[in-house]
Amino acid sequence: MRGEPPGPGPLDGVRVVEIALWVAGPATAAVLADWGASVVKVEPLAGDPQRHLEGLRPPGAPEAGGNPTFDVSNRGKRSVALDLKSDRGREVIERLLGQADVLVTNLRVRALERLGLDHESVLARHPRLVYALMTGYGLRGPHADAPGYDSGAFWARSGLAASLTVPGGTPPFQRGAMGDRSAAAVLAGGVSAALLARERTGTGQLVAGSLYRWGTYLLSSDLSIALQYGAPMATARREAMASPTVNCYRCADDRWVWLIGLERDRHWPPLVRAVGQPAWLTDERFATSSARQQNARTLIASLDTIFAEKPRDEWLKVFDECGVWAEPVNTIEDVLADEQFHAAGGLVEVPGTGTPGVNGPLDFGATPAGPRSAAPALGADADAVLGSLGYTRADVDALRSAGVVA
Incomplete structure (x- = not known):
């Protein structure tokens, strides 16, 4: 099992702000963090809901602290808990975005518009920013702003579940966050491509992915056959x-x-x-x-x-x-227990946890990737992050007293 990366990752020096919940958005930023980016996770005052997800302990398993599914999506980040609906909270966000290279979000578009954080508004104010947006169903169409968990958008609506259902059988359940994590890895690649384009043009851009499009892309063979021949392939028995x-x-x-x-x-x-x-x-x-x-x-x-x-x-x-x-x-x-899983680098040490973690999907020969810290406690880094934005200790205390920062 490999330990902490011995040197800077391929995205060393890239600054990422994450305003995201649950898995697909946070997992995108976690991949970027494994690749060396500095990620500030901006959470609601109550925290990312995934922190509080219950029912994860297998029956009969011993009690243990932590939340392993949250941890793997949030390692390597710093956390700030912030009231984005307040004017002073939005002021903090603007300062963060002014220093950032990338914004990662999976909030619904209407919510982003209400906060003034939709991609058109943000890119108008910060034209060098790469704005990475994960949605359930895309930016256009009658279902565009529907809630998009991966079990619905990626698994059910895309055709994946039906394509794996034998005639007369029941649709199979996917495993936890399969669509979220795989779509996140793809969006992280899109962010990297947009950063490269910015080096050439000097301008950032929107990089938009959706769980639905990712599911249908995985079914490219089936959909292409149906388009070509006018009939789908039968589900294999x-x-x-x-x-x-x-x-x-x-x-x-x-x-x-x-x-x-x-x-x-x-x-x-x-x-x-x-x-x-x-x-x-x-x-x-x-x-x-x-x-x-x-x-x-x-x-x-x-x-x-x-x-x-x-x-x-x-x-x-x-x-x-x-x-x-x-x-x-x-x-x-x-x-x-598979020797090949370990030899191929399937596990990685997560600093500060004492527990191995599942490694990311890629290795880099010259700029090593991997977690550089454990998932942060809610709001653990507010003082340091706000201090780097020019807020004094008195300013931060005042924001806490006003309920803007947790």
């Missing part, structure tokens, strides 16, 4: 997959393997060797790719019987010996 070399199988220990032999003719003979059925190479039902597709149910049922004879790890050894391309269908416990 495991029992009738067109090719048995791209399928999952249950083993004797109730664990699963996933075969990834996408080239049907190339990967069929190794699978035949692995399962000890050489006669299948000349069996007219299975000898060709089209024959195997026609007889998929029969073939997969036979393979199910064979795979149920040995535990998963034994099959993985056989696959290695026979040249079958396959991977274990890992549980969370399997991933945490």
Whole structure:
């Protein structure tokens, strides 16, 4: 497990102001922080609602402090709790934005307009700023300003959930914040591109992403096929997959393997060797790719019987010996125990926590990325941040007394 980055990250010196809630916006700023940016998280006086999210402790797990989902979205930042509806609170924000390179927000557009923080107003006052906006559904259209949690915009409305639902089945649930975090990583890349463009033009710009567009982009293959042929691809059923070399199988220990032999003719003979059925190479039902597709149910049922004879790890050894391309269908416990997960840098030390954290999605060879501090307590950095803006200690005390700063 890698510790604190040994030097400046690729965005060292970039100053980010985050006015965001829950996951997609904060996670975008967390990626930028891992890449070396200095991030000030501006929260409501009561704090980001994700701080107070309940029901995260698995049944039977021991009591533990903290909030791991909040922590991973907010590490490496400083926190200021501020009343943005007050004139004096907006004055603080203006001073922050005057020193910033990037604003990250996922507040709804109408709320931003009421605060005078919509992208048109902010960019008119701060033309060099990169304004990163994450919405649920985009900036135009009848649903543009609807509330946009990722389970709705990314998972349900985009077609992802339905595309993964077998006929007669129920739509599957996504795992926590899958759409938020993946969309956040993309928006962080967009911020980097806009910063590069600013180096060339001297001008900032709006970079807008949406959970809905990210979900539909992930379904590009399905949507492109439907556009080209006028009909969608059917949802795959495991029992009738067109090719048995791209399928999952249950083993004797109730664990699963996933075969990834996408080239049907190339990967069929190794699978035949692995399962000890050489006669299948000349069996007219299975000898060709089209024959195997026609007889998929029969073939997969036979393979199910064979795979149920040995535990998963034994099959993985056989696959290695026979040249079958396959991977274990890992549980969370399997991933945490996976030597490759650790060797690939999947975990990282988060300074000041004593607990490992999940590493970001990218490594940089010369400008190392990674968390430089733990997630901040609510308002923990108000004195230092406001002091850097020219506020005296008496000024900050007065703002606290007025209920502008927590």
